[in-house]
Amino acid sequence: MLAERMKGFSGSQTSGMRNRARKLRAGGIHVVNFAAGELDKDTSPGIKAAARKAIDSGRTQYTDTLGIAELRERLAQKVSQKTGVTYAADEVGFTAGAKQALFNANFVVFQPGDEVIIPSPYWVTLPEQVRLAGATPVFLPTGHNGFQINVDELARLITPRTRGLILNTPHNPTGVVYSASVLEKIARLAMEHDLICIFDECYDELVYAPAVHHNIVKLVPEMKARTILIGSLSKSYCMAGWRAGFFAAPQAIVKAIANLQSHIASNPCNLVQYAALAAFEPANDAFVAGNLAQLRTQRATALELVQKIPGLPCVVPDGAFYLFPDVSSLFSKSFHGERVENVDRLAELLLQHAHIAIVPGSAFGCDQHVRISYAIPAEEIVAGLTRFGQFVHSLT
Numbered sequence: 589m590l591a592e593r594m595k596g597f598s599g600s601q602t603s604g605m606r607n608r609a610r611k612l613r614a615g616g617i618h619v620v621n622f623a624a625g626e627l628d629k630d631t632s633p634g635i636k637a638a639a640r641k642a643i644d645s646g647r648t649q650y651t652d653t654l655g656i657a658e659l660r661e662r663l664a665q666k667v668s669q670k671t672g673v674t675y676a677a678d679e680v681g682f683t684a685g686a687k688q689a690l691f692n693a694n695f696v697v698f699q700p701g702d703e704v705i706i707p708s709p710y711w712v713t714l715p716e717q718v719r720l721a722g723a724t725p726v727f728l729p730t731g732h733n734g735f736q737i738n739v740d741e742l743a744r745l746i747t748p749r750t751r752g753l754i755l756n757t758p759h760n761p762t763g764v765v766y767s768a769s770v771l772e773k774i775a776r777l778a779m780e781h782d783l784i785c786i787f788d789e790c791y792d793e794l795v796y797a798p799a800v801h802h803n804i805v806k807l808v809p810e811m812k813a814r815t816i817l818i819g820s821l822s823k824s825y826c827m828a829g830w831r832a833g834f835f836a837a838p839q840a841i842v843k844a845i846a847n848l849q850s851h852i853a854s855n856p857c858n859l860v861q862y863a864a865l866a867a868f869e870p871a872n873d874a875f876v877a878g879n880l881a882q883l884r885t886q887r888a889t890a891l892e893l894v895q896k897i898p899g900l901p902c903v904v905p906d907g908a909f910y911l912f913p914d915v916s917s918l919f920s921k922s923f924h925g926e927r928v929e930n931v932d933r934l935a936e937l938l939l940q941h942a943h944i945a946i947v948p949g950s951a952f953g954c955d956q957h958v959r960i961s962y963a964i965p966a967e968e969i970v971a972g973l974t975r976f977g978q979f980v981h982s983l984t
């Protein structure tokens with residue numbers, strides 16, 4: 589019944605785990621949800637007021653596919669500031685979340701026969717979108733290198749078919765932030781081999797000093813001509829469910845995306861566009877800074893507890909809000925006679941018996957690790973990771 593292209597295509601494993609945790613909770617079980625990909629808090633009063641005002645002003649019409657002129661101007665300004673390179677309003681667009689911006693980008697630039705390099709582990713959706721565009725994802729393993737990109741290894745993956753690469757920094761699921769020198773080298777490679785770079789910086793405002801986020805166009809301005817920058821309001825502005833994302837790209841790509849999008853969903857929600865305009869007001873800088881400060885404390889709490897659990901080495905994340913510890917030392921053990929044979933089984937046992945939801949690394953192409961989101965209240969972090977520790981101690 590289904591089209592060929594849906595063969596082997598499944599839903600996002602991160603959403604799957606979240607849904608299962610929600611179901612258990614609905615049944616009255618206290619499940620600690622480490623599987624969320626968003627902050628566990630409300631958005632800012634200013635953003636909510638702008639959305640209310642948009643409703644009261646009767647903003648019920650379709651808008652231009654890539655957003656109202658005022659918002660595109662504001663986005664262009666924001667991206668110009670971020671990159672130090674001038675972007676015009678027709679070089680940016682607003683979308684229903686960064687996910688839609690990424691899909692559109694993949695769809696308009698990649699085609700069957702193309703290879704697209706993605707560092708692995710990767711955010712679940714990235715390779716699937718490359719496949720939906722008919723192209724082939726080619727993975728660059730980074731686990732042996734603290735999840736940082738080894739540029740020589742990247743260069744060795746480039747073939748005559750390589751058409752592009754997708755970079756995500758700060759990185760989901762590992763929390764690593766790519767250095768300026770690595771990004772500069774990658775930019776040179778991209779220019780040498782005529783590659784398109786999709787640069788996903790959805791977590792760019794969630795970086796823990798002294799670490800610094802680097803934008804590839806800012807580092808190498810010539811990259812503007814071959815880069816699609818992707819941004820999101822989901823994370824730092826706590827607007828995940830509002831669906832608010834954006835992109836910046838060369839005009840021809842923006843035009844193609846507008847054409848594609850006009851036949852799929854038309855414009856992103858009119859009301860959310862006004863909320864996004866409010867989000868970019870300087871008044872919200874303190875809101876974002878407050879979120880980051882809170883995450884920094886939560887990161888410290890989570891790291892300390894994970895480091896206390898024997899056999900769970902973990903890279904200290906410089907950005908985003910995930911820990912990605914190596915759990916492979918548990919695979920030789922048993923829980924009440926049942927082997928913890930792999931990371932999926934571990935996630936299952938943790939959900940059933942410790943009532944904690946984590947995402948198995950297999951969802952991110954890395955079956956030795958699990959992803960733990962610490963964007964939840966401190967008492968939940970403590971309760972959940974204490975249970976994780978007790979579970980590990982009970983293994984034989």
Ligand SMILES: Cc1ncc(COP(=O)(O)O)c(C=O)c1O
Pocket residue numbers: 625684685686687688711756759760788790819820821822828832833
């Ligand atoms: C790396 C990365 N890119 C894109 C997205 C999508 O964000 P949005 O909610 O704006 O669609 C996510 C969400 O988890 C993400 O982690």
